[in-house]
Amino acid sequence: MEQVTALQYVLVAVCALLAGTLGGITGYGTGLLMPLVLAPIVGADAVVPIIGVSALLTNGSRVVAFRDEIDYRRALVIGCMALPTCLLGAYGYTFLSGSEAAILIGTFLIVMVPVRMTLKRLHTRLSGGGLAAAGAGYGLLVGGTAGSGVVLLSILMASGLNGRAVVATDAIISMVLGVVKTGAFQVFGALPLSSWVMAILVGxxxxxxxxIAKRLTETLPIHIHNAILDAAIVCGSVILIAQALR
Known part of the structure; x- marks a missing residue:
């Protein structure tokens, strides 16, 4: 990791607070936005492991803040299927973070918004084997990329969750996977002390x-929060594609 100045540490801390607030409203934020800040400071290779460690703290705080909204059944199905593929993704993360993958993921997520709305009108939800398969695919992505949390957001909404239940269930799944991912990066030698320091600062x-996000969402009607979540998916997907093209 490159030498970091005091001013850069302050910049990272301020941006992390803003991203954490956004993440509490939309279900993601730190993993997708912080790489834009971290990459020029620490180098691209250190970003994914740093985000993986910091996610333990950011998702842990969301679990505490939104604990009454967690859907444990969906969390168990997705989490169990995602654990082994998350390890595989962490092992090969340098191969899975290419521009082609980012473009594919971003395009898929943009398309998923109208598809999910159509399924809702038809009273069809992602469940059973479909939910399990989606969880396995997500595990592979989250193990090997930073910012793929937007995929889990889309999966949970397609399964029928809404509003703060999406944020809460996303957080507990992401926290468990974050433990696995961090352990894998530590074993693979991708987490030197300097990366731990930066990750803890971000978290x-x-x-x-x-x-802050919990207070902001307490007065939001469910349809407004869902609209924000849909907008967050589209915006996050556009950012993924733009990063890849750049």
């Missing part, structure tokens, strides 16, 4: 954002 700075 601690983003933590208050979950509680």
């Amino acid at each position: 601690l700075s983003a933590t208050p954002g979950a509680f």
Whole structure:
């Protein structure tokens, strides 16, 4: 990791707080937005492991803030299927973070918004084997990329969850996978002490954002929150594609 100045640490902390607040509202934020800040400071190779460690704190704070909204059944199905593929993705993360994959993921997610709305009108939801398969695919992505949390957001909404239940269930799944991912990166030698320091800074700075977001969403009608989630999916997908093309 490159030498980091005090001013850069301050910049990272401020951006992490903003991303943590956004993540508490939309279900993602830190993993997708922080790489834009971190890559020029620490180098591209260090970004994915740093985000993986910081996610333990950011998702942990969301679990505490939104604990009454967690759907444990969906979390168990997706989490169990995603664990083994997450390990595989972490092992080969350098191969899975290419521009072609980002373009494919981003395009898929944009298409999923109208598809999910159509399924809702037809009273059809992602469940059973489809939900399990989606969980396995997500595990592979989250193990090997930063910012793929937007995929889990789309899966949970397609399964019938809404509003704060999406944020809460996303957080507990992501926290468990984050433990696995961090352990894998540590074993593979991708987490030197300097990366741990930066990751802890990001995580601690983003933590208050979950509680700020909880206050902001308490007065939001469910249809407004769902509209924000859909907009977040599209915006996040566009960012993924733009990063890949750049």
